Amino acid sequence: MARxxxxxxxxxxxxxxxxxxxxxxxxxxxxxxxxxYVCQPETWESVEEPKPERAPVMRVAxxxxxxxx
Numbered sequence: 209m210a211r212x213x214x215x216x217x218x219x220x221x222x223x224x225x226x227x228x229x230x231x232x233x234x235x236x237x238x239x240x241x242x243x244x245y246v247c248q249p250e251t252w253e254s255v256e257e258p259k260p261e262r263a264p265v266m267r268v269a270x271x272x273x274x275x276x277x
Contacts, residue, residue: 209236209237209238209239209258210236210237210238210239210242210254210256210257210258211234211235211236211237211254211255211256212234212235212237212242212245212246212252212253212254212255213232213233213234213235213252213253213255214229214230214231214232214233214234214235214251214252215231215232215250215251215252215253216231216250216251217231218231219231220251222235224237224241225237234255239258239259240258242254242257242258
């Protein structure tokens with residue numbers, strides 16, 4: 209989950225979070241909704257960007273990853 213800080217002057221109800229957010233409060237938001245918050249720089253500031261998705265590790269059957277010396 210990404211983190212953003214609410215920098216508005218008064219508490220605001222955020223239906224997506226299911227609660228009110230206070231001025232200068234940091235909240236966690238779903239990674240896929242992060243851009244929807246930070247695109248409003250007069251209201252929200254980024255604290256922690258979404259972590260990049262890790263690609264699955266591909267393994268080849270029957271091959272050893274160890275190097276023979």
